[in-house]
Amino acid sequence: MTAVRCYPGIKAREPIGHYIIAYHEPATIMKIFSSAQIKAADAYTIAQEPVSSLQLMERAAEKCAAWLDLHFTPQTPFHIFCGMGNNGGDGWVIARLLLKKGYTVTAYLLHHTTRQSADNAANQQVFREQYPQHVRDIYEVGDFPVLASPCVIVDAIFGTGLNRAIDGWVAGIIHKINDQRNGNTIVAIDIPSGMLADASSLHIPTVKAHHTLSFEFYKLAFLMPENAAIAGEVHVLPIGLHPEYITHTPVRFHLTDPEMIHTIYQPRDPFAHKGTYGHALLIAGSYGKMGAAVLSAKACLHTGAGLVSSYIPECGYNIMQIAEPCAMCITDIHPHYNSHFQEVFRNNETTDQYKCIGIGPGLGTETATAKALEKLLELYNRPMVIDADALNILASYPYLLRKVPPGSILTPHPKEFTRLFGPSANHFDRLELLSQKAVSTQLYILLKGRYTAMACPDGAVYFNPTGNPGMATGGSGDVLTGILTSLLAQGYSPKAALLLGTYLHGMAGDLAAAKYSQEAMAATDIITCLGQAFLYIKGL
């Protein structure tokens, strides 16, 4: 069974994000395989283990039936819609297992093709022989039953074998199922019917599920914002696909998990002094936006940098010194915005005292600021963190992108990403663009979202699972800039800083939501909860 994600001191099922992670089988959750690879994993398992494809189907359906039995009672009637492929085969087995457990079940066969998979045929035959009065056949939309609420609708029509968009009367059935959403529960098996695992399903009819029981792996489609209303809550059920295939098959997409993060995390040296953990500089803030500078400096300190300096305009001096006495302060000659970055440069060189520079939160996009940024990019040669208005400046002067030190991390939200790299037709195209840009610029690019996507210079993309909608509040991104700058200053490699920092940020956000609620939490609460997030990661 899966384990509900749970942090110390917080009961399972608190509002800490809606996904479930199988902690005990990290290798199965970390990689995101394509439909073709999942099919190959299936075949490899059957070839290597003493298990037939029918037994594997039985195993998968047992996991689904156990999940359903845990979440519903026999008082709720089940309507199970089966297609002709192996997804439908799962449906027949689930129907049989639930009937055995005492549930009221009706199974429906959609006659969408004359080619039925062998395992589907075998399981359908067993079901029809044992429970002939529990089967209905569907040949057209008019055959869709009248369902009494509340009931559970199980969608076992199409899985990862979908090879074209659903149309005709089958699309009509999908719409009929979606019409039943209110007052009933729709549970999709493996993937909602109609949804493509590796490509955009925009404008394609799909079942809109409340829950999806996905076998062994997350599908790429589940991580795409455009599919948020289709898959519902995703529950990954391990079905014992062969670990060798999982370990040795290369993938481009990954989901970071706690074990991976624990491996990246480096405990502090007992003999450390403040010089050990680097001096971080945050160039941020302008008149009316000093909060962004304060948030990034505070987050930087609370992530463990040895020293933190904040470079701000004159008007922010008292604000910063009072709000964060642990940070040092350098003020620009301009009262309202950062215009020269003096003190960062000496004799046309950047001083080498700053192990990492983060720039952007609340910075503004004045021409003088843009010029100072250009000079900084020319003179500073360590990986930097570039966020917010610094990204907007890069978008206005695209030639500056080539001057960004290699290994730097860009942290755009979706609008900043579009300003930098142009629009995309859908989120799969945008992901492709993200990966291509990381390769062509040799930078790390972090595209913010529910599952923040982090593209590396080799084209690999890591999705971050932590975080929640409570973080959709002004200043959350400024906190992330502070965290990433701090980790780079401490000596983490850009990739390690990126994966660990983003995970920590989301986890602190989850802890803040559990403590204060998603509605009441603010970006400052994310910083307050960083300590607990560190303790959690250390204790893994």
Ligand SMILES: NC(=O)C1=CN([C@@H]2O[C@H](COP(=O)(O)OP(=O)(O)OC[C@H]3O[C@@H](n4cnc5c(N)ncnc54)[C@H](OP(=O)(O)O)[C@@H]3O)[C@@H](O)[C@H]2O)[C@@H](O)CC1
């Ligand atoms: N991998 C695993 O670990 C395990 C996987 N398992 C399960 O197998 C599932 C994959 O099964 P699968 O390959 O048989 O494909 P599936 O999704 O049932 O669809 C094929 C059918 O759809 C049809 N069809 C396609 N597109 C269509 C359209 N647009 N409109 C209409 N029809 C369309 C196609 O018909 P045809 O192209 O022949 O007309 C064919 O009949 C997977 O999701 C999981 O549930 C478990 O049992 C065991 C462990």
Ligand SMILES: Nc1ncnc2c1ncn2[C@@H]1O[C@H](COP(=O)(O)OP(=O)(O)O)[C@@H](O)[C@H]1O
């Ligand atoms: N629904 C959500 N689920 C998970 N994380 C979220 C969600 N909404 C926002 N976040 C996170 O909060 C941060 C918001 O950043 P950003 O939009 O730059 O905020 P700001 O500019 O106000 O500081 C990002 O790291 C993003 O991933």
Ligand SMILES: [K+]
């Ligand atoms: K399905």
